[in-house]
Amino acid sequence: MTSLLQMGIFGDSSSPFDECIEKVTAEHLITENWAMILDVCDKVNADPRGPKNALLSIRKRLNHRDPHVVLLALSVLDSCWGNCGPAFRKEVSSASFINELQSKAVHSTRLISEKTRMMILKWVENECKSDPSLSLVSTLYKNLLADGYSFTSNETKKSDNKDIQAEEEEALVKAIALSLQEAEAPKTSRLYQLLDSNNSLPINGITNNNPNWWCGRIGVQQGLFPSSFVTSDLSEVKKEPVVTTATPPSPVPVIDESVLLRCIQMLEDCDPTGETPDPPELAAIEQASRSQGPLINARLAAIDTQINALSEVDMAIRDVLALYDQAVQQAHYQVGGQLVNPLCSVCCCKVIFD
CATH class of the missing domain: 2.30.30.40 (SH3 Domains)
Incomplete structure (x- = not known):
């Protein structure tokens, strides 16, 4: 059992940077400690094998179960990319690591995936333009873009919304001032x-x-x-007297899957050569389908909001579980000053230490 725990996810491979990388990505850290991160960059630059060994240690932390640790590891990765020179960047753009970077770019936790994609976008717009050896990172960016992934964060969207709200408030103030002038x-x-x-x-x-x-x-x-x-x-x-003609009320648009499927079927049955005229009701079906667009976008936005909220709840639960595991281990070690075998938080079996 002990040997299995020591091997871990990456086998028996170890790195001299494991200790310092674990320290700058510790679970109890609330935010990045940039002084410690820059010290790590200095150590990487001072060691000829530093880029390879440091990236191995960072990769271990990228696969940690705590999302906060993963986010801190991404910050360390980004700092090393910018401060440790071409040798470290080539290791990141290697075939052995690019799949790890891709998995984080499409991670189920929104904060992790967004931060990874924003890092890739920054790298592609700067270092990758002048260094052909980083082509795998550029290719990963193009593939993610082709798959429909967004390279904008929620922080940017929130700032845009604030700008729009400020413009609307300014326009409202001008309209009120104009109406007061007209009244006088x-x-x-x-x-x-x-x-x-x-x-x-x-x-x-x-x-x-x-x-x-x-x-x-x-x-x-x-x-x-x-x-x-x-x-x-x-x-x-x-x-x-103004004579108005009564117009029939337009139907209220609703999301109707049958209308969308019927529109798709009619479009597929249309003759692209134009020899056979289109069905007369095609225009009305197309208009009814287009009118559902804003409703579908609103529904997707609501679902995205729910997913983001659930993701934050998931991270909070993981934090509580990590604190619980730490408290259980400390309680077992404090019983009479004797070492007691703690229980595994996953399967409730005793972990035996040699």
């Missing part, structure tokens, strides 16, 4: 005599310095009006 301005009436002499539209008079012209505003538009078209007596304006 004297109202007159402009008469359209080109089409119908009885038709009139109220405007806001700004100035009448010239006896032949008025300067006024209608909504947000401002211009000059002949004084013969303007009167200050609003009682003269006669409103013509």
Whole structure:
């Protein structure tokens, strides 16, 4: 049992960087300790075999069950990529490690996959452009892009939403100020005599310095009006009754799978040569399918929000389990100062130490 625990995931391979990498990616760390990470980079640069051995230690931490440890290991990997020179980058872009990088880019934990993809994007836009030996990283980026994976993080989306909200608030303030200006301005009436002499539209008079012209505003538009078209007596304006034709209410769009399947089937049955005319109801079916687009996007956004929330809950549960395991082990070691065999948190069997 002891030998199996010592072998671990990567067999009996060990690295002189195991201890320092485990220290900078410890479970109890809340955020990155950049001083310790830069010390690791200095040690890698001082050792001729440092890039290979350090990457082996980082790879072990990338496969840890705690997502926080994986995120810290990704930060160490990114720092070594930028500070340990071409030798370390070639090790990352090797065939033996590129699959590990790909698995983290499509990881089920959103924070891990997003951080990995953002790292790959940064590498491709900088070092990979000038170094052909890093082609495997560039190829991985293209493959992920072709598979539909996004290279933007939620932090960027949140900042964009804040900018949009600020613009909307600024536009609202301008609209309120404009409405206050219109309320204070004297109202007159402009008469359209080109089409119908009885038709009139109220405007806001700004100035009448010239006896032949008025300067006024209608909504947000401002211009000059002949004084013969303007009167200050609003009682003269006669409103013509507006005749409106009743239009049938448009159907409320709903997500209907049968409509989508029918549209796909009709499109597949269409003649691409144009010799056979399209079915007359195809246009209506296409319009009904397109109207479901916003509803489907909203449903997918809601599902994505639920997945992100569940992912955060999963990480919180993993943190609690890690703390529980640590507390159980400490409790067994504190009984009478004697070493007691702790229980495995997975199968509840005793772990025997030599």
